[in-house]
Amino acid sequence: MDEKMAALDVNATWELVALLEVKKTIGYKWVYKVKHNADRSMNRYKTRLVAKGYAQTYGIDYEETYSPIAKMTTVRAIITMAIAKGWSLHQMDVKNVFLHGDLQEEVYMEQPPGYVDQTHFNLVCRLKKALYGLK
Numbered sequence: 001m002d003e004k005m006a007a008l009d010v011n012a013t014w015e016l017v018a019l020l021e022v023k024k025t026i027g028y029k030w031v032y033k034v035k036h037n038a039d040r041s042m043n044r045y046k047t048r049l050v051a052k053g054y055a056q057t058y059g060i061d062y063e064e065t066y067s068p069i070a071k072m073t074t075v076r077a078i079i080t081m082a083i084a085k086g087w088s089l090h091q092m093d094v095k096n097v098f099l100h101g102d103l104q105e106e107v108y109m110e111q112p113p114g115y116v117d118q119t120h121f122n123l124v125c126r127l128k129k130a131l132y133g134l135k
Contacts, residue, residue, distance in 0.1 A: 001030065001047050005115050008049065014109065014125035016117060025108045025124050027052040028131070051109060051133040101130035 019025060031050050035043045082089050107127045
């Protein structure tokens with residue numbers, strides 16, 4: 001969780017602001033997963049801060065939903081083209097890739113317990129970047 005919060009901080013995912021009376025906050029939850037190796041032995045623990053996007057209201061908190069995810073048919077087509085043309089392929093893993101999506105809407109979230117800024121405990125997080133779970 002500390003590693004995830006550090007990544008959120010480095011990426012300037014939110015800023016602390018006072019909540020206007022006409023706005024509402026959405027909740028969040030921590031999602032935990034154990035990653036395994038191919039032989040089913042434990043590799044590492046993984047955690048993710050997920051916004052409760054189901055509490056968002058269309059036309060107020062968001063206008064459209066979009067998720068830029070590559071389809072397997074596209075990946076297979078690229079691999080096939082690379083083999084046919086003799087291209088070399090490289091793979092990379094991007095941590096926190098979802099956080100690179102800038103938000104245009106005003107979305108407010110409560111500060112996560114255990115990570116509340118003690119000098120600004122009455123403020124909320126105005127999201128500047130997307131979190132998992134947002135619409």
